[in-house]
Amino acid sequence: xxxxxxxxxxxxxxxxxxxxxxxxxxxxxxxxxxxxxxxxxxxxxxxxxxxxxxxxxxxxxxxxxxxxxxxxxxxxxxxxxxxxxxxxxxxxxxxxxxxxxxxxxxxxxxxxxxxxxxxxxxxxxxxxxxxxxxxxxxxxxxxxxxxxxxxxxxxxxxxxxxxxxxxxxxxxxxxxxxxxxxxxxxxxxxxxxxxxxxxxxxxxxxxxxxxxxxxxxxxxxxxxxxxxxxxxxxxxxxxxxxxxxxxxxxxxxxxxxxxxxxxxxxxxxxxxxxxxxxxxxxxxxxxxxxxxxxxxxxxxxxxxxxxxxxxxxxxxxxxxxxxxxxxxxxxxxxxxxxxxxxxxxxxxxxxxxxxxxxxxxxxxxxxxxxxxxxxxxxxxxxxxxxxxxxxxxxxxxxxxxxxxxxxxxxxxxxxxxxxxxxxxxxxxxxxxxxxxxxxxxxxxxxxxxxxxxxxxxxxxxxxxxxxxxxxxxxxxxxxxxxxxxxxxxxxxxxxxxxxxxxxxxxxxxxxxxxxxxxxxxxxxxxxxxxxxxxxxxxxxxxxxxxxxxxxxxxxxxxxxxxxxxxxxxxxxxxxxxxxxxxxxxxxxxxxxxxxxxxxxxxxxxx
Amino acid sequence: xxxxxxxxxxxxxxxxxxxxxxxxxxxxxxxxxxxxxxxxxxxxxxxxxxxxxxxxxxxxxxxxxxxxxxxxxxxxxxxxxxxxxxxxxxxxxxxxxxxxxxxxxxxxxxxxxxxxxxxxxxxxxxxxxxxxxxxxxxxxxxxxxxxxxxxxxxxxxxxxxxxxxxxxxxxxxxxxxxxxxxxxxxxxxxxxxxxxxxxxxxxxxxxxxxxxxxxxxxxxxxxxxxxxxxxxxxxxxxxxxxxxxxxxxxxxxxxxxxxxxxxxxxxxxxxxxxxxxxxxxxxxxxxxxxxxxxxxxxxxxxxxxxxxxxxxxxxxxxxxxxxxxxxxxxxxxxxxxxxxxxxxxxxxxxxxxxxxxxxxxxxxxxx
Numbered sequence: 001x002x003x004x005x006x007x008x009x010x011x012x013x014x015x016x017x018x019x020x021x022x023x024x025x026x027x028x029x030x031x032x033x034x035x036x037x038x039x040x041x042x043x044x045x046x047x048x049x050x051x052x053x054x055x056x057x058x059x060x061x062x063x064x065x066x067x068x069x070x071x072x073x074x075x076x077x078x079x080x081x082x083x084x085x086x087x088x089x090x091x092x093x094x095x096x097x098x099x100x101x102x103x104x105x106x107x108x109x110x111x112x113x114x115x116x117x118x119x120x121x122x123x124x125x126x127x128x129x130x131x132x133x134x135x136x137x138x139x140x141x142x143x144x145x146x147x148x149x150x151x152x153x154x155x156x157x158x159x160x161x162x163x164x165x166x167x168x169x170x171x172x173x174x175x176x177x178x179x180x181x182x183x184x185x186x187x188x189x190x191x192x193x194x195x196x197x198x199x200x201x202x203x204x205x206x207x208x209x210x211x212x213x214x215x216x217x218x219x220x221x222x223x224x225x226x227x228x229x230x231x232x233x234x235x236x237x238x239x240x241x242x243x244x245x246x247x248x249x250x251x252x253x254x255x256x257x258x259x260x261x262x263x264x265x266x267x268x269x270x271x272x273x274x275x276x277x278x279x280x281x282x283x284x285x286x287x288x289x290x291x292x293x294x295x296x297x298x299x300x301x302x303x304x305x306x307x308x309x310x311x312x313x314x315x316x317x318x319x320x321x322x323x324x325x326x327x328x329x330x331x332x333x334x335x336x337x338x339x340x341x342x343x344x345x346x347x348x349x350x351x352x353x354x355x356x357x358x359x360x361x362x363x364x365x366x367x368x369x370x371x372x373x374x375x376x377x378x379x380x381x382x383x384x385x386x387x388x389x390x391x392x393x394x395x396x397x398x399x400x401x402x403x404x405x406x407x408x409x410x411x412x413x414x415x416x417x418x419x420x421x422x423x424x425x426x427x428x429x430x431x432x433x434x435x436x437x438x439x440x441x442x443x444x445x446x447x448x449x450x451x452x453x454x455x456x457x458x459x460x461x462x463x464x465x466x467x468x469x470x471x472x473x474x475x476x477x478x479x480x481x482x483x484x485x486x487x488x489x490x491x492x493x494x495x496x497x498x499x500x501x502x503x504x505x506x507x508x509x510x511x512x513x514x515x516x517x518x519x520x521x522x523x524x525x526x527x528x529x530x531x532x533x534x535x536x537x538x539x540x541x542x543x544x545x546x547x548x549x550x551x552x553x554x555x556x557x558x559x560x561x562x563x564x565x566x567x568x569x570x571x572x573x574x575x576x577x578x579x580x581x582x583x584x585x586x587x588x589x590x591x592x593x594x595x596x597x598x599x600x601x602x603x604x605x606x
Numbered sequence: 607x608x609x610x611x612x613x614x615x616x617x618x619x620x621x622x623x624x625x626x627x628x629x630x631x632x633x634x635x636x637x638x639x640x641x642x643x644x645x646x647x648x649x650x651x652x653x654x655x656x657x658x659x660x661x662x663x664x665x666x667x668x669x670x671x672x673x674x675x676x677x678x679x680x681x682x683x684x685x686x687x688x689x690x691x692x693x694x695x696x697x698x699x700x701x702x703x704x705x706x707x708x709x710x711x712x713x714x715x716x717x718x719x720x721x722x723x724x725x726x727x728x729x730x731x732x733x734x735x736x737x738x739x740x741x742x743x744x745x746x747x748x749x750x751x752x753x754x755x756x757x758x759x760x761x762x763x764x765x766x767x768x769x770x771x772x773x774x775x776x777x778x779x780x781x782x783x784x785x786x787x788x789x790x791x792x793x794x795x796x797x798x799x800x801x802x803x804x805x806x807x808x809x810x811x812x813x814x815x816x817x818x819x820x821x822x823x824x825x826x827x828x829x830x831x832x833x834x835x836x837x838x839x840x841x842x843x844x845x846x847x848x849x850x851x852x853x854x855x856x857x858x859x860x861x862x863x864x865x866x867x868x869x870x871x872x873x874x875x876x877x878x879x880x881x882x883x884x885x886x887x888x889x890x891x892x893x894x895x896x897x898x899x900x901x902x903x904x905x906x907x908x909x910x911x912x913x914x915x916x917x918x919x920x921x922x923x924x925x926x927x928x929x930x931x932x933x934x935x936x937x938x939x940x941x942x943x944x945x946x947x948x949x950x951x952x953x954x955x956x957x958x959x960x961x962x963x964x965x966x967x968x969x970x971x972x973x
Contacts, residue, residue, distance in 0.1 A: 425852070436858075
C-alpha cells in the first residue's frame with residue numbers, strides 16, 4: 001500500500017498545515033460562507049502536495065461530526081468514512097454531465113438545510129479548450145450572480161498551482177499576434193484560469209496555501225518512519241533522508257520517496273531527493289540578480305540549479321524581465337552596455353545555448369559589481385504585455401482610420417504612412433477645423449442667426465465619425481518604464497468609428513426608404529456591367545451605378561462581419577442585409593437613385 | 607472631397623506631375639499611343655518616402671486605362687479572407703475595375719507568399735480587355751489586355767514570396783502587369799529586379815519642393831515667409847507628404863498667416879521622441895538615462911513605429927546634428943558601425959527591445 005494512501009490524515013490535527021491557516025479556512029467555510037453569507041465561493045490555491053484537498057475534506061468532515069445531532073435529527077445517517085455524503089466532487093472524466101449541468105444539479109444541496117453538501121471542484125473541465133474555458137468562467141459568474149435566496153451550497157475550488165515549461169519558440173510575428181504570454185499554458189494559477197471579474201468578485205474569497213513548512217513535514221515523516229520501522233532504531237541514515245525530503249514541501253511526493261527508501265534502502269540511497277521543486281519566475285530572477293547567500297555555492301551551482309529547477313528560463317518573458325532588473329546590480333554604464341550587448345546577441349542564438357550565455361554573463365557581472373545593490377527595490381516584471389496590448393490597440397485604430405478615411409475621401413492611405421504622418425496630422429488638423437466651427441456656431445447662436453451658412457470644412461466634421469485625437473493615443477511624457485502603466489486608458493475596449501459610420505449610413509438609407517416607399521415610380525438606371533466603362537461622360541465625378549451597387553453589398557457585408565466579430569454590438573437584422581449605404585457622396589440625388597434601386601430589388605425578390 | 611491638402615492637390619495625371627520631369631517623360635513614352643500599349647513592362651518604382659511614387663503610378667495607370675479621365679480613382683476597398691493552415695487572415699484590397707492594390711506587409715512575414723500567389727493566379731487566369739474611355743485623335747483605339755497589380759512596400763516581401771512572384775510573373779504575363787513600389791531595393795532579389803523596369807524616383811530638390819509648397823499655399827491663400835519655407839524644407843528633406851501636412855497644420859493653426867519671423871515648425875510627435883532620445887544619450891551618460899530611453903522605446907513601439915525606423919532616425923539625427931553637438935568624425939563612424947550591427951540583429955532576432963537597448967547603450971558609451 002502506498003504511503004500517501006496509507007497515511008492519509010484522519011483528523012484535522014494530522015494535516016501538515018500551519019494551524020493558523022486551518023483556522024482561517026475554517027472560519028471562512030463555516031462562519032463567513034455558511035452563517036454570514038458573505039462569500040459564495042472559496043478559491044484555495046497553492047503548490048501541489050500542500051494538503052489543500054485533505055484540509056478541506058477533513059474540515060468539512062469535522063463540521064458534520066460536530067453537528068451530527070443536527071443532521072441526524074433531519075434523518076441523515078452519515079457513515080463517517082464515506083465523504084460522499086457531505087462532499088460532492090466534480091469529475092471531468094465523466095462525459096455524461098457537463099460542468100454547467102453539474103453545477104445546476106448541485107443547487108439542490110441547499111445551504112444550511114439537511115441536504116447540504118459542500119461542492120468541491122478539484123479537477124477543472126478542460127480549460128485548454130477555449131470554448132470550454134469560456135463556458136466554465138461563465139458558469140462561475142452565473143453562480144456568483146445567482147441569488148437563490150442565499151441557499152447555494154458552498155463551493156470550493158481547489159487549484160494546484162504549477163508552472164509548465166514550454167519548448168515552442170516564441171516569436172512575435174508582427175501581424176500574426178501569436179506568441180506565448182502569461183497564460184494557462186505556461187502558468188496554471190488562479191490569475192490565469194479565472195478572469196478578473198471572478199477574482200475581484202465580492203462573493204469570492206481566495207486563500208493561498210504555501211508549501212508545507214520544513215518543520216511540519218519533518219515531524220510527519222519522522223512519525224511515519226517510526227511507524228514503519230518499529231523494530232529498529234531510527235538510524236542516522238534515515239534521518240539524513242528525512243531532512244532532505246522535508247525540503248520538498250510536498251507531502252505526497254516526500255511520502256512516495258520515503259517509501260522507496262524504506263523498501264529498497266540501498267539501491268537508491270545515494271541519490272538525492274528529487275522532485276522538480278520548481279522556481280517561480282521572480283525567484284529565479286532573484287537568484288540571477290542577487291546571487292545566493294548560501295555558503296559554498298559557486299555561480300556554476302546557481303546556473304545549474306536554475307536550469308534544472310526553472311524550466312521556463314528559456315522563455316523570452318524571463319529574459320525581458322531580467323532586462324528590466326539589470327540596473328539593480330549595475331551602476332556602471334560600461335558593464336551595462338556589455339550586458340545589453342550580450343542580451344541582444346543571444347536573441348539571435350539558439351534558445352538553450354543563448355540562455356546559458358546570457359545567464360552566465362549577467363550572473364558574473366552581478367557578482368563583480370562592487371556597488372551596493374539596491375536591495376530595497378522589488379524585482380520588476382517586463383512591461384512587454386502592456387506595450388503589446390497598446391500596440392494592438394493602436395494598430396486597430398490605424399486600420400479603422402484607414403477604412404474611415406477611404407469612406408470619406410475615397411483616398412487610400414498606406415498603413416505605414418498613417419503610422420508615420422497621417423496619424424498625427426490628420427486628427428490635429430481636423431480638430432483645429434472643428435474647434436473653429438464650434439466657436440463660430442456658438443457665436444452665431446448667441447446673436448441668434450442661422451448656423452447653416454458656415455462654408456468652411458469644420459461643419460462637415462462629425463466627432464462621432466472621426467478621430468480628433470492622436471491615433472494610438474498621445475505619447476506619454478514617459479520618464480521611466482514605470483509610467484507605462486498609467487498610459488493606458490481603456491485600451492481593453494475598442495470602438496470602431498468606421499463601424500459606427502457604416503451603421504449610421506445604413507440608418508439614413510433606411511429612413512429614406514421608408515419615406516419613399518409609397519412612391520414607386522422613380523428614375524432608375526439599369527445596372528451596368530462591371531468592366532464596361534461609360535465612355536459618354538469622361539469627366540463625370542459621379543461614380544457609376546454599378547459601383548454603388550457593389551458598395552451596397554460591400555457595406556452590408558462589412559457590417560455583418562463586424563457585428564459578428566464584435567459581440568457587444570447588436571446583430572444586424574436579416575432584412576437589413578440588402579439595404580446599404582453610400583459612402584462616396586451623400587448628395588440627395590444619388591441617395592435617391594440608390595434607394596430606388598434597392599426598392600426595385602426588393603420588389604423583384606417578392 | 608478631402609480637407610487634407612495633400613490629397614486635394616495630389617496630381618492626377620502625368621502632365622500635372624511637378625518634379626523629376628525626366629521620369630515623367632519616360633513614363634509618358636511608355637504609355638503613349640505610338641507604342642503598343644500591351645508591351646508595357648512590369649515596373650519597379652523605388653525612392654524615398656513622400657517623393658510621389660504612388661502618385662506617379664496612379665497617374666500612369668490613369669493614362670494607360672482611362673486616357674487621363676480619372677476613372678482609375680474610383681476606388682473601393684474590399685476585405686479579402688485568406689485561409690492559411692486553417693487560420694484565416696484578412697487583407698484589405700483596394701481595387702478599381704482596372705487594377706488592384708495590395709500591401710502584403712500588413713499580413714506578416716510568413717503569410718505573404720500564399721496571398722500573392724492566390725491573387726495573381728486569380729487575376730492572371732482570366733483574360734481582360736479594357737477600352738480606353740476617350741479615344742484619341744488617331745481614331746483607332748487600342749485595347750488594353752491586362753490588369754495591373756500594385757504591390758506596396760515590396761521590400762517587405764519575404765524571399766519566398768518574391769520567388770513565387772517571379773514564377774507567376776512569367777506565367778501570367780499575358781493577363782497581368784505588376785507594379786511594385788518600395789523605398790529601397792536592397793531586399794528585392796535580383797531575378798525580380800532584372801525582370802522589371804527599375805524606376806528610381808528621387809525626392810524633389812530643394813527648389814522643386816519649395817515650388818510645390820508655394821503652389822499649394824497660393825491656392826489656399828496662405829501667406830508664407832521665407833523663414834517658414836526654409837525651416838519646412840529642412841524638416842521634410844523632400845518628403846512632399848510631410849511637407850504639405852505640416853504646411854496645412856501650421857496654416858490652420860496660425861490662421862493662414864505663416865509670415866512671422868519667429869515661426870516654428872511642428873514635427874510629428876514620434877520624431878520629437880527621437881530628438882529626445884538623442885539629446886539624452888549625449889547629455890547624461892548614466893544607467894538611469896538608459897532606463898528613461900527604454901521607456902521611450904516602449905512607447906514608440908506601442909505606437910507601431912517599427913524598430914528599424916527608430917534606429918534609422920537616430921542615426922540620421924546624429925549625422926545631421928554632428929556639427930551642432932561637436933561630434934568628432936570617428937565617433938560618427940562608430941555610431942554607424944554599431945547601427946549596422948544592431949540593424950542586422952533586429953532583422954534576425956525576435957525581440958526588438960534587446961537590440962534597441964544594445965544599440966543605445968553602445969552609443970551612450972562611445973560618444
